[in-house]
Amino acid sequence: MMRLLICESPGKIKTFKGILGAGWDVQASLGHVMELANDGADHLGFDVGAEAVTCRYVPRGERGAATLKKLRAAAAKAQEVYLATDPDREGEAIAWHLARELRLKSPRRIRCTQITEGAVRTALQSPGRLDLDLVSAQRARQCLDKLVGYKVSPLLWNATGGKSAGRVQSATLHLVCEREREIVAFVPVDYWSVWVEYAPGWRAYYQGDVPERPEATEAADDAKSNQEAPPAESTRVLSEAEADRLVALARSHPHAVEGVERRTVTKNPPAPFTTSTLQQAAGALLGYNPERTMGIAQQLYEGIDLPTGRKGLITYMRTDSVEVAPEFIEQARTYLQTHDPDNLPARSATHRSRAGAQQAHEAIRPTDVSLTPRTIRAHLSEEQLRLYDIVWRRAVASQCAPARLAKTKILTRCGPVHWQALGMTVAFAGYTRYWNDLEAALALPALEAGQRLELLRSAHEKKRTQPPPRYSEPKLVQLMERKGVGRPSTYASTIKTLKERAYVALQGRALVPTELGLATDALLGRTLPELVDSAFTARMEAGLDAIAASREPWEKYLIGWNADYLVPAVARARATIAAEFPKRSAAPPTAGAPATSRTPCPHCRRLLSKVPSKKVKRGYFLKCPACADLVMFWNPWHKIWELPKPKTDRQTP
Incomplete structure (x- = not known):
């Protein structure tokens, strides 16, 4: 009789068949085959009792029913059935449902974080049981x-x-809306950056007046050494008159080097990719959103056709661990010994995962280091090649020697004023040969204390403080991970849902909350504040982790959370909303009374009133009934309500 192996994606069938050979039937579940029914109270499909939770599962639509029928027929003919669904909680639950629906008495569960011949053969040699805690x-x-x-x-x-x-979803929306409110409330401040340029052509920036006491000078230098500013920014000057005074002073006094500090620092290689960091890097370097990134990564994981056979190119792409298997460390060190021996560290590099990481799987890495992007480019699509390239380079870089950087700080003086220049050169590239994350290097001339300097020119540049930027999709993923909102498998789908619900919209690469998104978030913030609190959501994720680690019975957790939080919170929210939003059948507002919008005031959070006006294209603007003089106007480009711009923004320069 045949042996049957069931995976999730049909894209893996060909890869598994190529590895397993004759005597095997490989079928795919096409993801989940079962789901909670839509019956019972509130169509939940389960009942929360005093001591137990009773769930009712049904086939997941017509496709689920058809898939089950096909799998039952295949299982009936099989001598043994192996469940090779993805190695995460969802995959474990799919395997559990399959075992129940196919009535498997002793299902053999195998887990592969990479679909290669070695990994699959190893998994088949020691099949395990279902992990009921993950389920x-x-x-x-x-x-x-x-x-x-x-x-x-x-x-x-x-x-x-x-x-x-x-x-x-709601906690993530709140992050986007809170950033938008910070932007709306931001008040810009003008300032001036003052600099001097010395022969043969390098700049130093104003760093403040020279303190009168030597000990104060030493303390100030120590503080600046600990907080090095970007080289193209001076200590901020808050008036043009003061900036003019400093420029004039620089032109009227001789300049000399007061001190030179040189030091060599090492920069350790970055860790291999996790789900979050892969999505961030693919967004920044390739312009891919998280959903697209994960779709391409899935293709690389499932496998491609190579002259040597079909093979998975990367390990499982839903992970929060930065650790890698010993076999990869050995592969990478062998590659470096052959191709880049100067970059081989004496001991293999180690990386620690962040606190709270599940670490169910290793980091995302190539399954075979010898398959370089150059050697397999003919077998990949353009987007597959670009993503594989950054995965390969980041993983190899993680095992390289640190980079060595020569940093220089020059402090100059003219009269009572200090100027500072910061420079850096790369003494040894190290891991940056594969993953260059260094800032632009700036070489400074070799100078010594007391040396006189030739001033070429002095000037200032007017600047303005900028509001915090809106989040791009990769940056939002980074924030979700940092705050513990969701898990690697949910980042992309959560952001996709927010866009589909019209709660956020993309403008360029920035996520901007819509009027609907802002109004929805404001309402939830007033009525169910815990639900939009990322710390509250993170504690829920910690509760799920406790269940997965067998520290908490899942039914007890769910019953307690529902009774202690959700039921009373929803009751309070329903009463508040009923008072704020009477039913449409209620009496219409008194003639002449302004209609209420769905947009909250950015200060007091009350809903703004619509004020009719023929002077604006939308036909009305918004005004707060409580905050004097607070009005907002519709921005058709961003599709959001905004406060009026400061007058300085509208002046002709």
Whole structure:
């Protein structure tokens, strides 16, 4: 009889068949085959009792039913059935459902973080059992998400027109909206950067007046040494008159070197990619959004056709660990010994994962270091090649020697004023030959204390403080990871949901909350503040981790969370919303009374009133009924309501 192996994606079937050979049937579950039903109270598909949670699962649509029928027929003919779904919580839950629906008495669970012949053969030699703790964590997450979505979302429908709320979704939306409010409330300040240029052509920047006491000078130098400013920025001067005075002073006094500090520092190689850092790097270097990045990474993981056979090129791409297998360390060191011996460190580099990382799988890395981007470029699409290239380079760089940097700080003086120049050169490139994350190097001339300098010119440049930038999709992923909102497998899908719900929109690469998104977030912030609090959401993720680690029974956790938080919180929110948003059948507002918008005041959070006006294209502007003189106007380019720009912004330069 045949042996049956069931994976998730049909894209893996060919790779597995090429490895397993004759005597094997390989089928795909096409992801989840079962899902919670939509019956019972609030269509949850499960009942939360006093001591137990009863879940009712049904096939996931027509495709799920058809897939199950096909898999049952294949399992009936098989001597043994191996479940090779993805090695994470979702994959474990899929394997659990398959075992139940196919009535497998002794399912053989194998886990492969890379689809290569060696990894698959090793997994088949020692198949394990289902990890019921991981299954419990996934079931708890699924029930939590459905509880929040089905209990909270209806509160939004008549209030803001929002389509949905979610455990991770709403906390992520809040991060975007809070940044937008910071931008709206930001008040720019003008300042001047003052600099001098010396022969043969290098700049130093104003660093303040020379202190009168020597000990004060030493303290000031120590402080500046610990907080080196970017080389193209001086100590800020807050008036043009003061900037003019400094320029005049620089032109009227001789200049000399007061001190030179030279030091060599080492910069350690970066860790290999995690899901989050891969999405960030692909966004910054390749312009890929998280969803696109993960789709391409999935293709590289599932495998491509090579002259030697079909092979997976990278390890599993949903991970928060930076550790790699010993076999890869050995591969990388052998590669460096052959091709770049100067870059081979005496001991292999080690990297530590961040606190709280699950570390269920190793970092994202190539399965075979000898498959360089150059040698396999003919077998990859352009976007596959570009993503594989950064994965390969980052992983190899992680095992290289540190870079050595020669840093120089020159302090000059003219009269009562100090100027400073910062320079850097690369003494040894080290890992940066593969992954260059250094700032632009600036070489300074070899000078000594007391040396006179020739001033070529002195000038100042007017600048203005800038509001914090909006988040790009990769930057939002970075923030989600740092705050513990969601998990590697949810980053891309969460951002996709926010865009599909019209809560955020892309402008260039920036995520901008829409009017609907701001109104929905403001309402949730007033009525269910814990739900949009990233710390609260992170604690929920920690609870799921505790379940996965067998430290907490999942039913007890879900029952407690529902009774202690969700039920009373939703009741309070419903009462508040009923008072703020009476039903549409209620009496219309008194004639002449301004209509209420869905946009909250950025200061007091009350909903703004619509004030009709023929002077604006939208036909009305918004005004706060509580904050005197606070008005907002519609920005058709950004599709958001904004405060008026300061008068200085509208003056002709």
